[in-house]
Amino acid sequence: MKPNSLSRRLILGVLFGVTMLPMGCHRESARSASPGVIRLHDVFRIEDIKGRLTKEELQVARTAWKFDGLELAPSVTNDAPATFGWRAGPGSSALTVRNGRLVGKSTNSHPIIYLERAAGAEDLDLLHSVEVRMRVSAGTNFGVRLQGGQPPDFKLILEELEAFPWSTRSKLTITNEFQTYVLTPQIFETTSRIKHILFSPTDVADATFEIESIRLVFRQEHLAEIPSSSGWHGLHDIYHEALVTRTPERIELPLNLPAEPRLALSLGTIQDGSVQFQIGIRAGDAPPEKNQWLLKRTVTTPHQWEAIQIDLSRYAGQAVKLTLALEGSSTGLLGFWGSPLVWNMASARQARQQHPERPQGVILIWSDTTRPDHLNFYGYARETAPTLTKLAQAGALFNYCVGQATWTKVATPSLFTSLHPTSHGVHDVPDRLPVSADTMAEVFRRNGYATVSFSALPFTGEASNMHQGFQEVHEGSSLTDTSREGKNAREFVSRALPWLERNRELPFFMFLHLFDAHDPFEPRPPYNTVWAKPGDGETYERMCKKIRPLIEDAGRRTFGKGMLNLAEVKKSGENPDDYIRIEKDWYDGSIRGLDAEVARLRERLQELGLSERVLIVYASDHGEEFFDHGAKLHGHTAYSELNHVALFFNWPGFLPAGKTISVPVRTIDIMPTILELCQIEPPKVIQGQSLLPLILQGDSKSPLRARGARKPQPAITERAPMEGMPRRTESVSIVMDQWKLVHNTVRDSPTAEFELFDWAKDSLDQHNLAAAHPEVVKRLAGELAVWKTNALAAKLTSNSELEKSLSSSDVQRLRALGYLK
Numbered sequence: 001m002k003p004n005s006l007s008r009r010l011i012l013g014v015l016f017g018v019t020m021l022p023m024g025c026h027r028e029s030a031r032s033a034s035p036g037v038i039r040l041h042d043v044f045r046i047e048d049i050k051g052r053l054t055k056e057e058l059q060v061a062r063t064a065w066k067f068d069g070l071e072l073a074p075s076v077t078n079d080a081p082a083t084f085g086w087r088a089g090p091g092s093s094a095l096t097v098r099n100g101r102l103v104g105k106s107t108n109s110h111p112i113i114y115l116e117r118a119a120g121a122e123d124l125d126l127l128h129s130v131e132v133r134m135r136v137s138a139g140t141n142f143g144v145r146l147q148g149g150q151p152p153d154f155k156l157i158l159e160e161l162e163a164f165p166w167s168t169r170s171k172l173t174i175t176n177e178f179q180t181y182v183l184t185p186q187i188f189e190t191t192s193r194i195k196h197i198l199f200s201p202t203d204v205a206d207a208t209f210e211i212e213s214i215r216l217v218f219r220q221e222h223l224a225e226i227p228s229s230s231g232w233h234g235l236h237d238i239y240h241e242a243l244v245t246r247t248p249e250r251i252e253l254p255l256n257l258p259a260e261p262r263l264a265l266s267l268g269t270i271q272d273g274s275v276q277f278q279i280g281i282r283a284g285d286a287p288p289e290k291n292q293w294l295l296k297r298t299v300t301t302p303h304q305w306e307a308i309q310i311d312l313s314r315y316a317g318q319a320v321k322l323t324l325a326l327e328g329s330s331t332g333l334l335g336f337w338g339s340p341l342v343w344n345m346a347s348a349r350q351a352r353q354q355h356p357e358r359p360q361g362v363i364l365i366w367s368d369t370t371r372p373d374h375l376n377f378y379g380y381a382r383e384t385a386p387t388l389t390k391l392a393q394a395g396a397l398f399n400y401c402v403g404q405a406t407w408t409k410v411a412t413p414s415l416f417t418s419l420h421p422t423s424h425g426v427h428d429v430p431d432r433l434p435v436s437a438d439t440m441a442e443v444f445r446r447n448g449y450a451t452v453s454f455s456a457l458p459f460t461g462e463a464s465n466m467h468q469g470f471q472e473v474h475e476g477s478s479l480t481d482t483s484r485e486g487k488n489a490r491e492f493v494s495r496a497l498p499w500l501e502r503n504r505e506l507p508f509f510m511f512l513h514l515f516d517a518h519d520p521f522e523p524r525p526p527y528n529t530v531w532a533k534p535g536d537g538e539t540y541e542r543m544c545k546k547i548r549p550l551i552e553d554a555g556r557r558t559f560g561k562g563m564l565n566l567a568e569v570k571k572s573g574e575n576p577d578d579y580i581r582i583e584k585d586w587y588d589g590s591i592r593g594l595d596a597e598v599a600r601l602r603e604r605l606q607e608l609g610l611s612e613r614v615l616i617v618y619a620s621d622h623g624e625e626f627f628d629h630g631a632k633l634h635g636h637t638a639y640s641e642l643n644h645v646a647l648f649f650n651w652p653g654f655l656p657a658g659k660t661i662s663v664p665v666r667t668i669d670i671m672p673t674i675l676e677l678c679q680i681e682p683p684k685v686i687q688g689q690s691l692l693p694l695i696l697q698g699d700s701k702s703p704l705r706a707r708g709a710r711k712p713q714p715a716i717t718e719r720a721p722m723e724g725m726p727r728r729t730e731s732v733s734i735v736m737d738q739w740k741l742v743h744n745t746v747r748d749s750p751t752a753e754f755e756l757f758d759w760a761k762d763s764l765d766q767h768n769l770a771a772a773h774p775e776v777v778k779r780l781a782g783e784l785a786v787w788k789t790n791a792l793a794a795k796l797t798s799n800s801e802l803e804k805s806l807s808s809s810d811v812q813r814l815r816a817l818g819y820l821k
Helices: 005-016 023-030 154-163 219-224 345-354 386-393 408-417 440-446 489-502 536-550 554-558 566-572 576-607 667-677 692-696 774-793 799-804 808-816
Strands: 037-039 063-066 092-098 101-106 113-116 127-136 141-147 168-171 179-183 196-200 208-218 230-235 238-246 250-256 261-268 275-283 292-299 306-311 319-328 334-344 361-367 396-398 450-454 472-474 508-514 614-620 647-650 659-661 715-719 730-736 739-746 754-758
Touching: 127 141, 127 219, 141 179, 154 554, 168 179, 196 208, 208 219, 230 334, 238 250, 238 319, 261 292, 275 334, 292 306, 306 489, 319 334, 334 345, 361 576, 361 667, 386 576, 386 614, 386 647, 408 440, 408 667, 440 450, 440 508, 440 667, 450 489, 472 489, 489 508, 489 576, 508 576, 536 566, 536 576, 566 576, 614 667, 647 667, 659 692, 667 692, 730 774, 739 774, 754 774
Parallel strands: 361 508, 361 614, 396 659, 450 472, 450 508
Antiparallel strands: 037 334, 063 208, 092 101, 101 208, 113 196, 127 179, 127 208, 141 168, 141 196, 230 238, 238 334, 238 472, 250 319, 261 306, 261 334, 275 292, 275 319, 396 647, 614 647, 715 730, 730 739, 739 754
């Protein structure tokens, strides 16, 4: 898709919540209910802020090191006062301050200078960007790494750097002139987490560097440099589409209220001090002194949201001015009005009554790292998932769903766009979903749904642009219970329950990314001993310490407890069966723990009267290897232990119970299926197709009818090479008819270029039949070539290309939303 009028209109949809409408036309209609909700974030314009403060009235302390000594942030200088706290790490020499510049020389390709910060230990402000002004004599890239309280372990850091380049990095411009570089972190770190700053000025040896200044730009400072406006903002890593004002500014919004209006929003601030949020309303032509004050709520605790709902029924059908005002203990204190919405409750109620054949809500459970053959509703001997089994048996279960990728970063964009990775363009850690993508969340948002995402990690959150279309996102870094790394189901479900209660009368879409089955596998009690033995933890630690030094690849050696393989376990003298037995026992226990939290979710849906009005979709993003092909973890192959994923749809009374479908389907088919069940048109550019014809086939009791027949399509899985990853292989697989072909385009010896499997008889791809069926290999290789051509032709417009076709104001708005960096 090239930047053109279509992508332009798509951008307007991203910016203002509709598509295919002229901007001026949309503006007037958006101040009324459309459809069923007025999103104040969308209808706001900068002129609505009254009494707006100027930059000169805002004073925020900077965090910068100017090496002429005119501006120096606090640091723990210790033995480096001459360099203002900055020290030479490995690969750097002759570090000194000369002529107002920090100068030095690289002695290898990973030179590091570093500083220990002394300030901000309790500050929860977010880092917005890193600004560096310098010149370097040679090199291609430079980078920054920010880390917590422990002193840098340079041996480990350098090992990791050999395999994994720092994510916050940029290209160098080699010139005699000083250059200003601005780096935006992939993940927004809080001030309190940044104790050490590591800076690598080049990536070659024998280069000289001269640094005029290094500056950390935190959110308060960034916001002080721009006017109060709208944007994407987080408090303790829970994000909202938000309007931002400062004391004593106010927003005056003209609105045409619907028949039964309800105002819903969240309030919060990021600074110490007393801030009073005031919400008033008056007739549209009345002066401000006629405001009727609906709420005056004082907030003194920063970095947390407070949800508010206000019944506006007495003003139903009227043209009004809604006032959002701030008062505070001092001028310039920030206030965030998160996800401010006016819902048309009458419209929501009528939709439920008039269209019972549409689910009121959709809950999409994205179960990370979950193999179907470890779930008892797929025949596993252990009862790992009793609640999920009940849901699967009461719905439509797919026996062979093929994921389009084998790690979360790439699989999730395919789920949300119904596009293959080659088309959506996300392959590696730094990649972000292009703004030109039209996601499932955006479709729901356009159709008047409340949308919320509980995102377990940056791969499914803002850092990957996966927040597009969500009014509220809970990032994994917002979790407060860290007693077991990655086990998030308990806390996320605890947050989801009150959200459901607040939105019980509304159409809604919830994305619930549950990470419990991901490594490290050991679950919290009591699930850690459901199948594992009490002493397994000590045994496992002893094994890991013994095996880890034998891992030859530095990247695999530094990954968690070690990304070891079967050969290395055997080399250590440990029994691979004992090692994997512990991991599988913990893995199964983690799934059982996740299932217990799904039971709480199901219970609350029943209490709220929603159990028969909500479509639950359960899918796993990928599987996990336990030495099935001699390795561990995921993301490195396209074999079935990784790309065979779980999938079922549950909607009591509408989808047939006990239905099992055995034909191959795909993750990209989930989005069009959900949208068809909700009677919503999918985006024009998708590559999946609805599974409803398969679900309803042979069923005469369901009141639902599929729109059309489903055409058989091959199921493709991509494994692209990733920069800096220890396994730099590339594979693509195709499942068609009874066969699965894996084409290893970049491979390790002795892996064959083509591997052919009978997927129905060989569920874990153990028997390569390529030599016996060369004609099948040739035919499926041809199908792969055709698929590749079509996927490339449908590739989304990149953000860099799209920016060229947009105005500066559109770009600024997209950056405020976090869609562009």
